[in-house]
Amino acid sequence: MPALAVAHHFRNVLSGVQNMLILGSGMGSTMQILAERGYTPRYTLVEADKTILQWALEFAPAGLAAHIEPVCADAEQHMAQNSATYHLIFIDIFIGRRVPSFVISLAFLRQCRAAMAPGGHLAFNYIINDEQEWQQACDAFSIVFPRHTIIDKGENRIFVTSL
Numbered sequence: 001m002p003a004l005a006v007a008h009h010f011r012n013v014l015s016g017v018q019n020m021l022i023l024g025s026g027m028g029s030t031m032q033i034l035a036e037r038g039y040t041p042r043y044t045l046v047e048a049d050k051t052i053l054q055w056a057l058e059f060a061p062a063g064l065a066a067h068i069e070p071v072c073a074d075a076e077q078h079m080a081q082n083s084a085t086y087h088l089i090f091i092d093i094f095i096g097r098r099v100p101s102f103v104i105s106l107a108f109l110r111q112c113r114a115a116m117a118p119g120g121h122l123a124f125n126y127i128i129n130d131e132q133e134w135q136q137a138c139d140a141f142s143i144v145f146p147r148h149t150i151i152d153k154g155e156n157r158i159f160v161t162s163l
Contacts, residue, residue, distance in 0.1 A: 091112065105140065141159050
């Protein structure tokens with residue numbers, strides 16, 4: 001599970017994470033995994049699908065609701081207008097099994113970088129469907145985040161980086 005790999009990778013810094021931006025909420029598994037490990041930062045949860053966002057809120061661990069700012073919006077538009085900074089950003093955006101092309105655009109990745117607080121961290125979950133698309137994702141990520149690591153979880157690859 002990508003969120004578990006992210007929690008494991010960042011375990012030494014999670015106690016200092018005060019706020020987190022999650023782009024693509026899914027069923028809220030990232031919040032659940034962090035809460036199970038005792039971490040309850042303030043979350044900004046951005047999800048374009050109103051129903052999925054509602055489910056993520058319903059499945060959030062008990063007592064976490066006060067820590068969540070739900071945002072029903074397209075992540076691309078949200079980041080274009082964003083002025084906040086975050087200690088941890090997790091990008092988990094899919095349409096089916098595909099990462100939308102805007103997610104690996106230099107503009108979007110630069111907006112995500114600009115949203116990282118000093119000393120902040122970012123993780124980006126990617127499902128490999130096509131090797132050429134994967135290479136394009138690697139190239140774009142490397143331009144914006146030259147110092148990064150890739151966690152290999154089979155067909156899931158997770159880019160992780162810190163400022």
